[in-house]
Amino acid sequence: RTVRVWLKRDSGQYWPSIYHAMPSPCSCMSFNPETRRLSIGLDNGTISEFILSEDYNKMTLVKSYQAHQSRVMMILFVLEMEWVLSTGQDKQFTWHCSESGQRLGGYRTSAGACGLQFDVETRHVFVGDHSGQVTILKLEQESCSLVTTFKGHTGGVTALCWDPIQRVLFSGSSDHSIIMWDIGGRKGTAIELQGHNDKVQSLSYAHHTRQLISCGADGGIVVWNMDVERQETPEWLDSDSCQKCDQPFFWNFKQMWDSKKIGLRQHHCRKCGKAVCGKCSSKRSSIPLMGFEFEVRVCDSCHESITDEERAPTATFHDSKHNIVHVHFDATRGWLLTSGTDKVIKLWDMTPVVS
Numbered sequence: 001r002t003v004r005v006w007l008k009r010d011s012g013q014y015w016p017s018i019y020h021a022m023p024s025p026c027s028c029m030s031f032n033p034e035t036r037r038l039s040i041g042l043d044n045g046t047i048s049e050f051i052l053s054e055d056y057n058k059m060t061l062v063k064s065y066q067a068h069q070s071r072v073m074m075i076l077f078v079l080e081m082e083w084v085l086s087t088g089q090d091k092q093f094t095w096h097c098s099e100s101g102q103r104l105g106g107y108r109t110s111a112g113a114c115g116l117q118f119d120v121e122t123r124h125v126f127v128g129d130h131s132g133q134v135t136i137l138k139l140e141q142e143s144c145s146l147v148t149t150f151k152g153h154t155g156g157v158t159a160l161c162w163d164p165i166q167r168v169l170f171s172g173s174s175d176h177s178i179i180m181w182d183i184g185g186r187k188g189t190a191i192e193l194q195g196h197n198d199k200v201q202s203l204s205y206a207h208h209t210r211q212l213i214s215c216g217a218d219g220g221i222v223v224w225n226m227d228v229e230r231q232e233t234p235e236w237l238d239s240d241s242c243q244k245c246d247q248p249f250f251w252n253f254k255q256m257w258d259s260k261k262i263g264l265r266q267h268h269c270r271k272c273g274k275a276v277c278g279k280c281s282s283k284r285s286s287i288p289l290m291g292f293e294f295e296v297r298v299c300d301s302c303h304e305s306i307t308d309e310e311r312a313p314t315a316t317f318h319d320s321k322h323n324i325v326h327v328h329f330d331a332t333r334g335w336l337l338t339s340g341t342d343k344v345i346k347l348w349d350m351t352p353v354v355s
Contacts (some may be wrong), residue, residue, distance in 0.1 A: 001025050003040060005056050006345075014347075017057045022048065030075040037062075037098075039084060041072025047086060049098070063101045067094050074116040083139075085125060087113035093127050095139065104142050109135060115160030115171065128157025128171055134181070152179045152190050161203035161212070170212060172200030178214055178291075180226070191230045193291040195222040195315055204329035204336070206354050213354065215327045215338060221318040222293075223353050228314055231290050234273030239266075244280035244299060269299035271306070288314040316353055320346065 003026060004016040024042040031038050036052040038059065045068035050059040068088030076085040077098065084096045093113060094106040107127075115128025124147065127135045132153040137144045155175030162169055167184020178193040178200055198218035205212055210227040214220075237243065240252040242264065248255035250263030264277040271287055276299045283303035284295040293315050298306070322340030329336050334351035 003029075003038075003050075003059070005052065005059070007056060018059055020050075020059055027071050028073060028075050030077045032077050032079055034079060037077060039075045039077050041067075041075050041086065043071045045069050045072060045088060045090070047072055047075060047084065047096075049084075065096050065101060065103070067096065067103075068092055073112060073114050076116055076118055078118055078120065080120050081123075085116060085118060087116050087127060091129075093125070093135075093137070095125075105139075105144055107135075107137055107144055107146075109133075111156070113157075115157045117160045117162035117169070119162060119164055121164065126160050126162060126169055128160045130156035132156055132173065132175075134160070134169070134171055136183075150181065152181075152192075153177065155199070158199055158201060159203045159214075161205050163205050163207065165207055166210075170203050170205065172203050172214060174199035176200065176216070178203065178212075178224075180212075180230075189232050191291060192233045193224060193293075193315075194296075195224070195291075195293045195317070196220055201324050202327035204327065204331075206329075206331055206334075208331070209354055211354050213327075213329055213336065213350070215320070215324045217323050217325075219320045219322055219324060219340075221320050221324075221336070221338070221348070222315050223318070223350075224315045228289065230314075233270065233290050236268045236273050237275050239275040242277040242280055243274040244276050244301070247277050247279075249275075249277075267297055269302055270296040271298050271302040274299060286311050286313070288312065293317075318353070320348075322346070 001022045003020045005018040006014040007017045024044040028041040038050045040048045047065040047067045049062045052059050067086050069090040071089040073087045082098045084098050087093050089112045091109050095104050109129045111130040113127045113129040117126040123139045125137045133151045135149045136147040138147050153173035153175050155173045157171050159172035169181040169183050172178050176196045180191040182189040196216035198216050200216050202215045212224040214222045241248045248263050249266045256263045267281050281297050281299045285298050286295050322342045324338050326339045336348040336350045339345045
């Protein structure tokens with residue numbers, strides 16, 4: 001239930017200067033360095049707002065919002081609008097005026113939401129929820145309207161990251177994948193990135209180098225080069241028989257009876273999307289430009305067509321050596337902060353790989 005401010009001492013070590021106990025366990029926070037405003041979400045649905053002193057040795061409670069009926073999942077403070085945006089386990093997205101503390105409006109999502117991003121220019125808010133859906137809302141001062149919803153994950157959305165320059169939204173999920181959605185280009189492209197073995201916990205974007213940093217519950221920190229021409233993964237094709245050798249799949253009783261052959265299990269080539277049997281897709285290959293940094297199933301003909309240049313990785317992998325639950329990236333210094341289930345906070349210098 002505590003909030004601590006860690007200051008770097010002359011020895012080079014970090015020690016807490018403030019130890020502040022909260023009335024309920026803390027679930028999330030948002031800090032604005034310009035105003036030194038610290039917004040803390042609690043398990044009881046309250047958002048408490050503090051102002052930190054210039055020497056960071058004192059925190060003064062300014063106001064509290066009863067924003068949700070249950071745990072606050074995410075908070076965003078938007079200085080330009082003087083808004084506090086939040087999502088909760090109660091399936092509600094709300095926004096408050098940070099000056100008056102007044103509730104301006106809300107929207108009920110299809111499930112509890114963990115992802116939250118805001119575009120200041122267009123006043124669009126992106127909400128990702130546990131059903132795997134991303135909802136885009138247009139906010140006015142005291143009302144909101146639904147723009148669209150889209151879904152590409154088989155698991156819940158766990159993290160969102162918005163690039164306002166390229167107009168691209170990144171979503172991470174408990175299905176271990178990341179999807180890059182082209183919002184501004186209006187091409188409707190969705191690029192999939194596969195580089196984690198457990199759920200994606202956080203996404204950060206370095207605009208100046210066009211690199212995406214993803215952190216997962218597997219302890220992995222992956223730095224993706226987004227300044228390459230990536231390809232959309234193909235739709236998986238439907239067929240009752242292998243589209244390479246014409247052998248029937250096990251549900252195709254008629255062809256099995258006519259050809260007196262035992263049906264085979266269906267697989268899909270990750271490169272061309274064709275429905276193939278195990279014999280015609282015995283090879284594995286990485287396809288980094290399609291987002292497959294790990295080796296995946298491809299049909300034999302596609303395996304022969306993939307060149308060594310196409311197999312060149314577009315991401316670097318780093319082991320944080322703890323199960324990451326929260327991340328903050330400071331793009332100005334190139335520092336990454338990770339905290340894990342081991343109750344350890346680690347500070348990383350990312351400049352050797354994000355540059």
